[in-house]
Amino acid sequence: MKNKALPVAFAVIAAALVCTATVLTLKLTGNKPSINPDSGTSLSQTTEKNHPAYSETRFTELADVTENDANELSTEQTENKTTTEPKTTDTQTTTKSETTTVTQTVTQIATTVVNTAFKDVFTLPKAPQYIPPDTDLNFEKINLASYKYNPDGNFYYTDDKECWQKNFGFNEVYDNFAPLTMMYYDTVRTTFEYGGKEWLVQIWKGQYGMAFVGGEVGIYTRNLGSIGSHFVCADKEDWLNMEMAFMWDEYETGEYRAVFNRNYEKYWWATGFVVGFPNGSLRKTLTEFRLVTHITFKDTEMANAFCKAFENNGFTKVSKLNNNSPDTFVQVGPDVAFVWQNINHK
Secondary structure, three states, X not given: OXXXXXXXXXXXXXXXXXXXXXXXXXXXXOOOOOOOOOOOOOOOOOOOOOOOOOOHHHHHHHHOHHHHHHHHHHHHHHHHOOOOOOOOOOHHHHHHHXXXXXXXXXXXXXXXXXXXXXXXXXXXXXXOOOOOOOOOOOOOOOOEOOEEEEOOOOEEEEOOOOOHHHHOOEOHHHHHHHHHHOEEEEEEEEEEEEOOEEEEEEEEEEEEOOOEXXXXXXXXXXXXXXXXXXXXXXXXHHXXXXXXXXXXXXXXXXXXXXXXXXXXXXXXXXXXEEEOOOOOOOOOOHHHEEEEEEEEXXXXXXXXXXXXXXXXOOOEEOOOOOOOOOOEEEEEOOEEEEEEOOOOOO
């Protein structure tokens, strides 16, 4: 019996290995997961360039990725039983392709964990729903100096993707001369190095002209070793997914409320402005304004470089963000969110 048991054991083990190899092959040659990270992402990374939005619906979908992935694998096994696998004459190319797909799958799962964890420590404050009045105006065609009106949120914003300001970059001189144009604002400049470039993430909030209050977040780059303070506006490949909420203690009661939101998408310059000054004063106290912002950097390395510089600017890192705790920030992987109110570089 021992002599017979040994071959049987080897046969069972061999069959298990064959099944495992078949499952992996079917998985690697099947349809890609619903989240599609950039190919070539390192196994040690926990993100992708196009980080998914974190809305409640999207997070529910992400939380089910692992279970859906398993169900998808089972479905693919059934569907591929009758499919003849394509022949390849280049073993190295096939191996490289399979390795890339494995990397994508692992990165997908890691990204899911990061997204779920970030949702647990940050919630963007939402402005009350605005119901626009009936009008015959076509807001899509209204464009004044690249500034547009959002009738759904009742705020003005800059069309950053096509605006004329993109040709002029930014530097500290612009900030210094802003009061001459009746713009009074606080600003914070955060500079750091990443990917062979020097980066500037600058934020603003305050009074703009004689009618508006609002906030901005801008992304700028320049070559390492550049002299002076001038940066160019980020090229399209360097735009980052961002969202923000502008909060205002409008009635000076100590209660800040979200006035408008900019949705989570790729920007180099996210802006928003509303008609202000309920008390008739020309210049408001800038600490009446609060900016809550979420930025998804290209990867965790980039986010780490930003956060280190951000702490040097006086912001405090916390484990969970409270939108009523000024000048604090939270980080999970490539995602960083902060509440800004008092720090000023002017």
